[in-house]
Amino acid sequence: MKKSIIAAVAICMSLIGCTTKTQESKSLVLYYSQTGTTQAVAEEIGRLTNADIERMDVEEPYSGDFGQTIARCQEETAKGILPTVKPLNVNLDDYDTIFLGYPIWFGTCANPMLALLESVDFSGKKIVPFCTFGSGGLSTSVADIRKKEPNAEVLEGYGVRTARIAHMPKELDYFLKKNGYIAGEVAELPDFTEQKPVTEEEKELFNIACGDYQFPLGTPVTVGSRPIENATEYKYTVDSNGATSTIYVILGNEEGAKPEFTQVVR
Ligand SMILES: Cc1cc2nc3c(=O)[nH]c(=O)nc-3n(C[C@H](O)[C@H](O)[C@H](O)COP(=O)(O)O)c2cc1C
Numbered sequence: 702m703k704k705s706i707i708a709a710v711a712i713c714m715s716l717i718g719c720t721t722k723t724q725e726s727k728s729l730v731l732y733y734s735q736t737g738t739t740q741a742v743a744e745e746i747g748r749l750t751n752a753d754i755e756r757m758d759v760e761e762p763y764s765g766d767f768g769q770t771i772a773r774c775q776e777e778t779a780k781g782i783l784p785t786v787k788p789l790n791v792n793l794d795d796y797d798t799i800f801l802g803y804p805i806w807f808g809t810c811a812n813p814m815l816a817l818l819e820s821v822d823f824s825g826k827k828i829v830p831f832c833t834f835g836s837g838g839l840s841t842s843v844a845d846i847r848k849k850e851p852n853a854e855v856l857e858g859y860g861v862r863t864a865r866i867a868h869m870p871k872e873l874d875y876f877l878k879k880n881g882y883i884a885g886e887v888a889e890l891p892d893f894t895e896q897k898p899v900t901e902e903e904k905e906l907f908n909i910a911c912g913d914y915q916f917p918l919g920t921p922v923t924v925g926s927r928p929i930e931n932a933t934e935y936k937y938t939v940d941s942n943g944a945t946s947t948i949y950v951i952l953g954n955e956e957g958a959k960p961e962f963t964q965v966v967r
Contacts, residue, residue: 798828
């Protein structure tokens, strides 16, 4: 008699355990990373949200070498092909929110992620894009995901420069709280001041922030600013060979802080 009660309790407990797991497992972090930067963001999202994590790859992985990857992508573009995605180890039906992560390649999602978007139907899912990049590509890649997945709800994304990855945990914590993925209150940021022609001082600030990037980022034309936590954020409109881009720069309030650009929006 006692044994059967214990067995019944054990069955109930395991059932409760299963139910809890299913409820907790509604979010998945699904990402591609070639050299580990996007992986670091994926792991932090997994840690903060408790979501499951799945790293995707392609049947013939990219080598990890920058030059070889560029050459292979150019060849794929010329042939109009994308790599073949390895089968995922997760069932996407189990999840309703997918944090979808990728590096930016050629201004948009890396080829393996483009291939995943071609081969998997995310209809009905909420997609939260996140990406890492040398200079930028969040908004263009999110626009491309929206085009490729018209029946998914593609939400606001998070992006970070490789060179600023140390700032990622704090920024991510803010992003996840602001969008309600984790508990916690965050202050709304004020609007930028009106764009005005740059002064010599603001031009110098821009040049320090962008000067050591491997490619020239253009000439600042106008700027607006706003206070953020312990820093000021600047929004520059920039003339890059006749095209206009927007470049965001942060300057910490502490003595001797060096301005850094956070992203280029083309
Ligand atoms: C083939 C290739 C193309 C890239 N194209 C861009 C680009 O267009 N814009 C950019 O800002 N960064 C570009 N990058 C830099 C990567 O986005 C950046 O290093 C990223 O953090 C790498 O992520 P991972 O370490 O997760 O692979 C490119 C890198 C590679 C390998």
